[in-house]
Amino acid sequence: MAVKILENIYEKVDKVPTRDGLGKGLLELGATHPEVVVLCCDLTESTRVQWFAEKYPDRYFEVGVAEQNMAGIAAGMASEGKVPFIASYAVFSPGRNWDQIRVSLCYSENDVKIIGAHAGVSVGPDGATHQALEDIAIMRCLPNMTVLSPCDWIEAKKSTFHAIDNKLPVYFRLTRDKVPVITTEDTPFKIGRAEVFRDGSDVTLVASGQLVYEALIAANELKKEGISARVINNHTIKPIDKTTLINAAKETGAIVTAEEHQVMGGLGSAVAEVLSEHYPVPIKYVAVMDRFGESGTPDELMVKFGLKSKNIMEKAREVLKMKR
Amino acid sequence: MTFQKLTDLRQLKLMANTIRQDTLRSLLEAKSGHSAGPLGLADFFSAMYFNILNHEPKNPKWEFRDRFVLSCGHVCPVQYTAMANAGYFPKEELMTLRKLGTRLHGHPHNGSLPGIENSSGPLGQGTSQAVGKALAARMEGKKHYIYCLTSDGEHNEGQPWEAWMFAAKYKLSNLIAFIDRNYIQIDGNTENIMPLDPLDEKYRAFNINTISVDGNDISAILNAVDSAKKSGKFSMIILNTIPGKGVSFMEKKYEWHGKPPNDAEYDLAIKELLSERQRIENETF
Structure with a gap:
């Protein structure tokens, strides 16, 4: 039996980027989960972690353009009880820091959440270098990793809250472009359940x-x-x-x-x-x-x-x- | 139960000698692994595990312990030996190094052996993790120190430089890093593979408190750590070590970077180390 989603989507839909959903989810998590920290590689605005950074400046760290370092610092913080979310474009993270994700996160069981923004060809004018098309393949082969690809911004927001309960690494695949809103707050969502x-x-x-x-x-x-x-x-x-x-x-x-x-x-x-x-x-x-x-x-x-x-x-x- | 530190220099030197012998024994048994680096670092590991670290080997998750992060994971036989001698696990377990079912993997795994703070092997990864641990500790107002050991060959990677830039930016004064400057890596001399000199000047240019010492002189290492703590800055201590230190035919030979002794070489090495032990016992301070 189909679950309830938004009505009338076949006639008309609103469009919102999924990165907005994660940014909003993170902002809410900031209030309820003091252990959540955010690290970013010089892409604060476009990954939407800026919203968290502005509200919780003491829990936000700018790493500069260094994705390997970002993953490692996050792993170190996770090993001391923090729950870091690391943000960049998917082509860079997990694209450029796969070994750090493999060893410092997955093998070491460090609870770090990876925000891979700008996945897919729908990134648009930036071209092939910035369009992650291989990220799911390189993440889903790693033991201890969970891989999520939300369908709209509401689902992306929900996935943020669910991911925090999973005490192992999670990869979020997100879009730059606005995508149709098809679910509601009441549409069921559970990690691992299609x-x-x-x-x-x-x-x-x-x-x-x-x-x-x-x-x-x-x-x-x-x-x-x-x-x-x-x-x-x-x-x-x-x-x-x-x-x-x-x-x-x-x-x-x-x-x-x-x-x-x-x-x-x-x-x-x-x-x-x-x-x-x-x-x-x-x-x-x-x-x-x-x-x-x-x-x-x-x-x-x-x-x-x-x-x-x-x-x-x-x-x-x-x-x-x-x-x- | 509080761990009794060794404060007497002779005891620390004797412990370094014990660590050298035990490490070679475990490498002989394993039939693979790295010899030169661990021997060159025995003095450092004696100083670290028996004097510098505030830790409780019987309670490896003690919240207020200092954290020792090994970034150049391939030298782990010397860390395992230091840990066993400090009481983290029985010394007999050293004989399981690199064997099926062991907790003493060829490169360390935090999930396998209590007291190992991080998994390492792929070079550079420990540096960022040490930075993350220092940042988290500071956020919580915790007073413990984070120590991180890296190697010189490891600095061919970009990650250590990224990590130390971050440590300098965020002024992580609770982090003290070390470089095992032994001038060898697998393929040869570091200055032929990828030149690093002048390493100390490079670090100073990064606005990092840099101290260069004889890495086989335990009192010099202890003084450097005191000085780093007093500086109130993130500090880098360059340990100028002799690879293979204590075994004449291994010293300064890059060929010994990644191989264990055979039976005859082991016997010869132990003979040299026993006579060195005699000398330390008779030494006057």
Whole structure:
């Protein structure tokens, strides 16, 4: 049964960047959790940790452009009881400090939260160097790491509160561009639990980040063609919700995954790992196909890289042909 | 139970000699690991674990302990030996070094052995963690010190420089760092691999209180730490050490950076160390 999300999203949606949700969540956590501290690498405004920094200047530390140092300092603070959130663009953190995240955070079990802002091609005009498309792959292979890719700003805010209860490292993948608001404060959210956002019986669209909205639009359009598509919001890429995925495979018999990430190592791979072992069904992938991004407006790039609802619809039609 | 520090210089020198012998024994047993660095650091580890650190080996999580952060994780055999002699764990366990099921991994893991403050091995990572520990302690108004040992080869990495810049910026006077300046790394002499001299001038240019001492002179190390504490600044103590110190055929030889002794070399080394022990016992202060 689908959970309750915002009504009328098929007609009209507001748009807010997911980084705003984390920034707001952090501000609220500041009041309730004195152990929370924030470190940033010269990107205070654009990662939205500025809001925390202004309210709690004694718990905010500017590290300069040094992501490896930031991860290490945070690990040291975590080992002494603080809960540091480290903020930068995803291409830099975790892009440039993977070894520090591996050893100083994950292997050492230091509770540090990583804010990876500006993920995906929807970063836009900054171009390929600043568009993280590999971050999920390099984070989800690390023991002790949790990987979250919230679908909208409200979910990003909720994930902040839930992540604080998880006493191990968490990676938040966030967007620069405004993305459709599709959930409400009451939409259920639990780390490690994927939610069905729309019921369907012919095929399941498993999406994360802003592709959840595109999947919902795709499902709504496919209905007009007589195809009943289930939509799953798979915000937690690790640990992945096997039960919800296996049930979807059993009940619909075909899967399309959708994400703003390289096809290798991301959500699609994670879903395939689960289903190929437990309940193999045909899968098609909507993702970035082993190439780098480029400059352009966010929407132009989402179209060019095939990350829109019409691409999800095409893959759904294709996977249905493979269904036994 | 409060740990009884050694305050007598002869006792500290004898402990350094014991640490050298025990370290070589564990390396012989392990059949792999680093020899030169640990031998060169035995005097430092005797001073650190038996005089400088406020700690309780039987209560390794004691809140008010000083923190010792090893950043150049590959020299851990000498740290394990110092810890065992201080009472953190039975000395027999030194024979499990690098073996399956051990708590004494080839590079240290904080989750395996109580008393190890941080996991290390990938060079540079301990420096930032030490900075983080110092920052957290200061936020809490805690009075303990954070000591961090790095190596000179480690300074090929960018991370130590990033960490010390931060320590200087935030004036972390509760942090005292050391560099094992032994001029060797795996591929050869540090000045051939990637020149670091003049290291002390580089640190002074970073606005860091820099002290350079003979790293095999225990009283010089103790005086340097006193001076660092009195400075009220983040301080860097450069330990000019002789790699392989105490074993003539290992001294200053980079070939001994990353290998253990064989049986014959071990016997020869112990013979030299026993005669040195005799000399310390007869030394007049």
